[in-house]
Each structure stands twice: as C-alpha cells, then as structure tokens.
Amino acid sequence: MSTVVIVDDSAVQRRFLRAAVEADPDFSVIGEARNGREAVALVARLRPTAVLMDLDLPLMGGIEAIERIMSATPTPILVYSAFVAGPDSENALQALAAGAVDVLAKPGPDDSGTLEQYAAVLRRRLRVAARVRVITHPRGRLRSQGMVGSVSALGGGSRRPLSSAPPADDDDAQGGSVKLVVIGASTGGPQALLAVLGELPKDLCQAVLVVQHMAEGFIPGLVSWLDGLVPLPVVVGESGRRLAPGTVTIAPSGGNLLVQDDRLRVLCVPPDPGQFHVPGIDATFRSVAQALGPDAVGVLLTGMGRDGAAGLLSLRGRGALTLGQDEATSTVYGMPAAAFALDAVVRQLPLGEIAPALLAALGRSPAVRPAS
C-alpha cells in the first residue's frame, strides 16, 4: 500500500485528485494540505510514500515547499501544474531542479481527453514516482558535484573559457569525425541533463541533440532553464532546419524528431500510433544510427520504461559509441537498464563520469574546473 499526501489550495482539485488516486486500491490518500507550509508539516508528520503537489500555492509556494521537503524528509514528489505559457513552464523545471521526481500538466480547457484518461495517466505516473528512492536533496547533490551554488560559476563559465589550458582541439584525434551527440532522458532527466550539459565547453565542435520525455508545453521552459545554466546555447528543434554545431537542440514535444542525413537536417513527424512517450527517443536514435552511424555518440540517461533502449542498440550496431547512466545515479533505472540488458551500452557510467567520457570520445580533454 502506498500512502499519498495531496497538496492543492482548491477543494475541487483535492477531491478530484483523491478520487483519481484512490481508484487504485494500492493507493491511500492519508492527508491533504492547502498550502506549502501545511505540506511541509504534513509530510514531516505523516511520512507518505509520495506527494502529489500543485505549484501555485498560497503562503509558501510549491518550489519552496519542495526544497524544504527534500531537505527535511525526502519524499518522491509528483508535481501537476497548470500550463500557462511562459513563467509557469519555467516553474515546472524549477520544481524538477528542486527535487520533484516528475511533472504532469493539469488538464486544460482545450484538452480532448476525458478526466478518466487523465486520472489513469496520473495514477501511472504516481506509481512510478512512489517507487523512486529519493535520498538527498538534488540541489545538495549537484552542489557537492560543483554544479550549483555555483550556478553563478556555471553561468560565468559560459562567458569565459572553462579550461585554463587551451582545449586539445585536434580534429584528427580519436572521435574527430563525430558530428553529433544524441542524448535521451525521461524521469529525473532535467537534473541529469544539467549535470552532463553543464560540463560541455562553449566551443564544442559537435551538435548536441536531446530528447527528453516531457508533457506538451513544458519544452520551452526546459530550454530556457537549461540555456541559463549551461555554457552552450540551448534551442528547440525545428523541422527542416539543420542541427547547429556547438548548440544543444531539444526535441520539441508533440512528435518525434528525426535526423535525416549527415548534414544534420531534422524532420518532425507525428508520434507512431500507440506510442506512449513523446517525443520518442527510439525514433530519434534510430534515425541518427541510419544517418550517421559511427559519427554519432548516443547517451541514455535516467528514466522509466524502455524507450531509447532499442534505438541505442541500433546506434551501437552501426558502430557508434553508446553510454548509459548507471543504477546508483539514476533517478529511475528503467531505460538505461533496458538498454544495458539489450547489450546496447558500450560503457555504463555514473552521471558525473558521462560528460568526461563524452569529451574524451570527442577528442577533448575534460574542462578543468576552477577550485571553488
């Protein structure tokens, strides 16, 4: 039996969420909080298996509540949040950075699905979230890796060379022909992406393509959040355009982004019938395997399910280097585990060693971080 605390200031939402959650006999809602302060106190007192939380809360906002819960009584938190263009999607990313496990968009007036369908998605995501073992506050973890607390150092790093020594910019070196790094991620992905992309230098010669499972509407927030924190520019992929070297392109939501040729032109196509995760990692990985073969590097990071595993195998089969995140550092060791089981992973690594391995494969020495 998993116990759940619901946090929302609207009685209507709390009732709806309770009914939606308790339709699964394995879930029991043991408490409801109306604001951030109540949430922090209630979670500390009841120690639920998981928390279902809105972000727009009175007295103490959702982000602060997440940070406090994750530092005092770490508990998997599933955020569900209304998407209103702009600031709210940034909030969703901040929620993930603060330690929430996953973010789900609230149904809006223009959604075609029924409430029952939404409730089913909510239960599925809550079941996954409830299984996540949260140990430490991710901000604290990133800080210990010199990632944040140093957000300013990172931001500053984007304006000046990260390395005091000139990079080993030898195109003939091993990996000199690699044109594209393609990364797939799902649950826990945003923090993991920040950890990897934060280590890639501003003068990278390769293009970087990221496929992150994400609810419709949250991609722009992910892009602007990452863009503010990593040295490379971060943009949303557009059909018909080419992926730019030295730029991180994030696959848009709503379909699959395919790389068409070795000039890195991309095409957005609708998801396959019955495709569960959008944008799809397998579809992109397969297209990259086809277009670039050994001139690509594939990376599969944390996430539930198995999307990306078969695609990573295609990449490996065509001679590309493939990296998978290890169990200990994955928020959810699902996709990387599936890839490992298929023998699609050339090297399985802790999160902190993925960027150095990438840079080595690209013929670059890892950036030397100034001691802080």
Place this chain on the structure above:
Amino acid sequence: MPDRQGARTLPPEALAGLHQAFRAEVAERLPRLQALHAGSCPRELAEARRAAHSLAGSAVVLGEPGASRAARDIESSLSAGAQQDVPAQVDVLVRLLGAWR
C-alpha cells in the same frame, strides 16, 4: 443542471462532492474577481489572480471548458498587468458560471 460531460466519467459519489466543492469555490472566489476596481491594491490583485487560476483549473474538472477559458483569460490579464481588461472578462465568466451560483 447542464450536461457536464467531463465530470460524468467520475464515480457518482465523487461527482456529488465535486459539485458541492465547486459551488463553494465559485461562491468564495468569484466575488474577489467582481470586487476588483481601478484602485485595487497589489494584495487584492494577487488574490484575484489566484482565484482566477483556481477557477480555471476547477472548471475543467467540472466539464466547463468555456468557463475555464474565461477564467484563464482573467488570470493572464492579471499576470500581464492588464487590469483594464478584467471587468469585461469577469462579466463573461459570471455568465458562463450562471448554473453554479
């Protein structure tokens, strides 16, 4: 009561509770929007934005997408500092929520 397609998919007992909660929410939050005027202070504006946000989310659950859109328009206006647009938008919302008042 108007046909509420979205809400029909929930179990009857949950549905009754939702109706009751939505009526209470409309009764509590709509007046905050109706009370807005040119001289409303920042706290009143912030509370009104939150009220519009809640109503927008709840109206979807009750199968009232039109009212949800109207509430979302109010929220957007208040977020953008376009208070002058709000009274007309509140009139629309009040009309769409007629059955719930």
